[in-house]
Amino acid sequence: CLREVLAAFRACLTAEQTVLMDPYLRGWNGLIRFLNSLGTIFSFVSKDAVTKIQIMEKYRSSDQRERYETLQTMVEYELASGLVSLKNRGECPESGCRTVLRLHRALHWLQMFLEGLRTSQEDSKTSVICTDSYNASLANYHPWVIRKAATLAFCALPTRNAFLENMNLGTPEEAVDMLGEALPYVCKVYEITEELYAKHKMLDLP
Ligand SMILES: CCCCCCCC/C=C\CCCCCCCC(=O)N[C@@H](COP(=O)(O)O)[C@H](O)/C=C/CCCCCCCCCCCCC
Numbered sequence: 277c278l279r280e281v282l283a284a285f286r287a288c289l290t291a292e293q294t295v296l297m298d299p300y301l302r303g304w305n306g307l308i309r310f311l312n313s314l315g316t317i318f319s320f321v322s323k324d325a326v327t328k329i330q331i332m333e334k335y336r337s338s339d340q341r342e343r344y345e346t347l348q349t350m351v352e353y354e355l356a357s358g359l360v361s362l363k364n365r366g367e368c369p370e371s372g373c374r375t376v377l378r379l380h381r382a383l384h385w386l387q388m389f390l391e392g393l394r395t396s397q398e399d400s401k402t403s404v405i406c407t408d409s410y411n412a413s414l415a416n417y418h419p420w421v422i423r424k425a426a427t428l429a430f431c432a433l434p435t436r437n438a439f440l441e442n443m444n445l446g447t448p449e450e451a452v453d454m455l456g457e458a459l460p461y462v463c464k465v466y467e468i469t470e471e472l473y474a475k476h477k478m479l480d481l482p
Pocket residue numbers: 278281307308310311318320321324325378379381382385390406410414417422426433443482
């Protein structure tokens with residue numbers, strides 16, 4: 277249920293302005309379930325996202341689980357233990373920091389996409405909203421072949437109102453209201469993570 281997905285992003289935020297890992301991953305898992313319901317054309321996207329979520333879930337069920345309780349504790353722990361490579365991807369291909377960075381960039385896309393959906397006219401095309409938000413965010417980190425595959429897949433998206441109805445949040449108008457309520461939490465999670473990564477000069481982790 278997307279209501280629960282949006283609630284998960286709200287639950288990530290603590291009074292100390294840190295981001296809790298478990299609701300963050302719960303939110304992502306819910307988004308992937310929704311993505312899968314849009315058709316197999318998006319399998320290549322969900323496969324990559326699932327791999328990344330599983331890497332993080334593995335840390336959360338390991339002996340070091342407490343180090344991964346929040347994004348902040350993860351960054352502190354991995355940097356102090358030399359578990360992050362700032363230059364060479366091959367050295368630490370599955371660090372929590374680089375893995376979360378990929379999800380974080382995708383969260384930027386999601387934020388722009390949902391805002392576009394919320395503020396668009398009834399007759400707007402979801403594929404156009406999706407392509408515009410992708411080009412303005414995530415596409416900057418993808419090679420040509422992925423950008424092509426992604427923009428091709430976006431053409432299969434249903435119309436704006438059908439998409440909003442698929443979200444199971446009531447009528448399209450009710451879904452838009454719900455997005456208006458929930459988006460500030462997604463934005464806050466994005467902002468806190470962006471600041472954290474900028475502070476540690478990790479926004480370009482290979
Ligand atoms: C209330 C919510 C309603 C909206 C629901 C939207 C559901 C979206 C669910 C998931 C979003 C996609 C997450 C994609 C993560 C991509 C991470 C990434 O950038 N990976 C690349 C880099 O990884 P490394 O190689 O460095 O490890 C990787 O190369 C990418 C591979 C796959 C292609 C990614 C294409 C992304 C397109 C994003 C748009 C999804 C379309 C959703 C349509 C509604």
